[in-house]
Amino acid sequence: MPFAPPHFDGASSVFVVVGAAVYRAFVTFIGFGEHAIDFYDGLLADNSKAYWEDNVTVYRADVRAPMEALLADLEPEFADFGEGKVFRPYRDVRFAKDKTPYKTHCGAVIERGRGGGAYYVEISPAGLQTGGGCFHLAPDQIARYRQAVDSDLHGPQLARIVKKLRATGWEIKGQRLKTRPRGYPDGHPRLDLLRHKSLYAVRGWEPDDTLHEPECLDRVRAAWRELRAFNAWAVDHVGPSQPS
Numbered sequence: 605m606p607f608a609p610p611h612f613d614g615a616s617s618v619f620v621v622v623g624a625a626v627y628r629a630f631v632t633f634i635g636f637g638e639h640a641i642d643f644y645d646g647l648l649a650d651n652s653k654a655y656w657e658d659n660v661t662v663y664r665a666d667v668r669a670p671m672e673a674l675l676a677d678l679e680p681e682f683a684d685f686g687e688g689k690v691f692r693p694y695r696d697v698r699f700a701k702d703k704t705p706y707k708t709h710c711g712a713v714i715e716r717g718r719g720g721g722a723y724y725v726e727i728s729p730a731g732l733q734t735g736g737g738c739f740h741l742a743p744d745q746i747a748r749y750r751q752a753v754d755s756d757l758h759g760p761q762l763a764r765i766v767k768k769l770r771a772t773g774w775e776i777k778g779q780r781l782k783t784r785p786r787g788y789p790d791g792h793p794r795l796d797l798l799r800h801k802s803l804y805a806v807r808g809w810e811p812d813d814t815l816h817e818p819e820c821l822d823r824v825r826a827a828w829r830e831l832r833a834f835n836a837w838a839v840d841h842v843g844p845s846q847p848s
Contacts, residue, residue, distance in 0.1 A: 633673040635816040636727055637666020644708055644729045651704035663693065667710050667727065674725065675712045677821055682723055682828060685835065686716035717844025719745045719802075721835035723828045731811040734824055736831035737804030738778070738838050742845035746801055750785060752841035753797045762841075763794055765833050769805045772830065778802040805834060 643662045647655060656663075668690065675688045682688075690712040697703045709728035715721065719742060724735040741749060752758040766776055779801040784790060788798050797803070807827055814820050 632818075633670060633677045633821050634818050635820055636670045637662070638816055640666040640670070640727060640815070641729060641731075641811050643667060644727075647706060648708055648729055651706055651708070653705060656706055663710075668693075671710050671712050671725075671727065674821060674824065675714070678723075678825060678828070679714065681825070682714050685721070685723065685839075686714050688712065688714040716839065718742075719838075719845060720843045721838030722804075723831060723835065725824050725828075727815070729811075731809050732815055732820065732823070733806055733808040734827040734831075735804055735806040736828065737834050738802055738842055739804050741802050741842070742847065744847060745842050745845050749800070749803070749842050750788075750798055752837075753794050754788065754792070758837070758841055759794045759797070762797060762837055765837060766797070766803075766805075769830070769834065774805040774807050774830070776803070776805055778804055805831060 639662050643659055643666060646659065671690050675690060679688050690710070691707070693707050693710065695702075695705060695707055697705065709726050711724060711726040713725075714723045719738050719740050722736055722739055724733075724739070726733045726735075738745070738749065753762060770776055781799045781801065783799075784792070784795055785798055788795065792798060809815070809823065814823060
């Protein structure tokens with residue numbers, strides 16, 4: 605098999621040749637590749653196996669490898685919170701009406717367990733997005749979340765955290781009940797928070813030069829630092845699911 609010249613991407617890399625195989629050891633994040641957004645623009649237009657196979661080298665070099673390097677550079681500061689992973693590019697279409705096979709974004713997360721707080725980052729045609737909090741809550745987690753929100757000690761603490769995040773440019777999102785949850789009065793001072801079945805914060809940046817530069821790491825790190833209090837609250841009062 606002929607040797608192909610290496611493609612240098614959004615991670616400063618060292619190439620090691622062992623026999624006929626080439627292995628890449630990532631050193632540091634230097635930005636997402638120049639074709640990252642174009643790759644996803646094309647996938648939006650043609651979400652097919654043919655497009656994927658024709659462009660998978662672009663995905664690996666300009667999207668996946670930089671995302672792995674970005675996560676590796678963030679882990680020393682945030683690894684105490686949990687284990688980091690880059691999500692697979694394939695959609696689970698078993699029970700979905702939309703049968704398009706590939707995700708139109710690449711996401712990575714550091715978390716201890718689903719729902720109990722998370723640090724998230726994503727690249728897509730919309731640009732860069734960061735987020736954190738309780739993205740998906742199992743029934744036992746929802747029960748602990750509402751118990752903490754109802755508390756006169758822990759509930760106001762979360763309300764202050766959410767208020768500060770909103771004031772500094774974060775969007776507060778999550779699945780919500782249309783009415784009050786059973787067992788709580790209409791006049792509860794934190795009824796809006798009690799309605800949530802998931803609660804998380806997101807902040808995004810449209811595609812720009814920073815996305816392709818080392819400063820993108822600083823942008824994500826600074827955003828994740830702003831989420832520390834939110835995630836600490838989630839760890840203390842929600843935690844990973846513990847089904848009976």
